[in-house]
Amino acid sequence: MEGKTCVKKRLFFVVLFVCIMPIVYFSFCNHEEKDTVNLLDAIDSKNIEQKRIIKIAIIDSGINDCDELDGKVVKSFNVIHDSSKTFDGYNHGTPIAGIIAGNTLGVNPNVALYDVQFLSEDGNGDLEHLVKGIEWAIDEDVDILNLSFGFQKSNAILEEVITRANKENILVIAAAGNTFGFGVDYPAKLPNVISIGSVNDNLSKAYFSGEGKIDFVTVGSNLKSITNKGDVAYFDGTSFSAAYFTGVVSLLISELSNKKEAYKFINNQLKNFAHDLGDKGFDNKYGNGLILLIE
Numbered sequence: 001m002e003g004k005t006c007v008k009k010r011l012f013f014v015v016l017f018v019c020i021m022p023i024v025y026f027s028f029c030n031h032e033e034k035d036t037v038n039l040l041d042a043i044d045s046k047n048i049e050q051k052r053i054i055k056i057a058i059i060d061s062g063i064n065d066c067d068e069l070d071g072k073v074v075k076s077f078n079v080i081h082d083s084s085k086t087f088d089g090y091n092h093g094t095p096i097a098g099i100i101a102g103n104t105l106g107v108n109p110n111v112a113l114y115d116v117q118f119l120s121e122d123g124n125g126d127l128e129h130l131v132k133g134i135e136w137a138i139d140e141d142v143d144i145l146n147l148s149f150g151f152q153k154s155n156a157i158l159e160e161v162i163t164r165a166n167k168e169n170i171l172v173i174a175a176a177g178n179t180f181g182f183g184v185d186y187p188a189k190l191p192n193v194i195s196i197g198s199v200n201d202n203l204s205k206a207y208f209s210g211e212g213k214i215d216f217v218t219v220g221s222n223l224k225s226i227t228n229k230g231d232v233a234y235f236d237g238t239s240f241s242a243a244y245f246t247g248v249v250s251l252l253i254s255e256l257s258n259k260k261e262a263y264k265f266i267n268n269q270l271k272n273f274a275h276d277l278g279d280k281g282f283d284n285k286y287g288n289g290l291i292l293l294i295e
Contacts, residue, residue, distance in 0.1 A: 057137035060093030062086030089121030098225035107247025150185025
């Protein structure tokens, strides 16, 4: 709805196999008629040589302090109350952060998180606050915007601020939406946003994942993270797939020396490392294919 956004839990199953030294390599095999992805020669993610700390803005419901996220958040902005204190009463921003950067559960613990709260305890948020949060993240010179929420209609002001982020070489990653096979939500539907869908354990599209403007897919069910109360739990939905994808991307671009190089690589080259699923080539269920990190 115009002016309001609602977070939708979402998960994706994409398979990316990462070998970076300093280039990313991966291999896969198909067995019989069922798509199966096997890593033949990969480097442990813990051995990736990171040249810089990637700055990730999580624009969501806030991130609560807990041991799993100790030291991860370097700066916070509560757009709702125009303050530096956030509180995740919706139990969404905290698990998103845990998947991306948790000390023991995260894809890439070696990042700097910028916590932007524009969603209230009931998961609703004003479009005006979303735009203001993105503007704040741009000013903080982040590398990635993680947008794990969706809504049905776009807005010219939102499109303008995302375009501004792109011009600053900021990667914008968003959940495709839990639309049960119907269209992709905004902002993921925008052409300059990387839209992440979800697959299940059989590498088929998750029943809840949207179809249409999908760029990549990744894991989206039973993702382990931390709740807003600090407990370990499992999460489903494209929101959490987008978080996983953000973590993988942050690892990949940490080997690249600057934002411009990283932006060009992800937008132009990442599709060459995705495992094709569904119809041969790009399709509206799996996009460019599956991305999965082998640790």
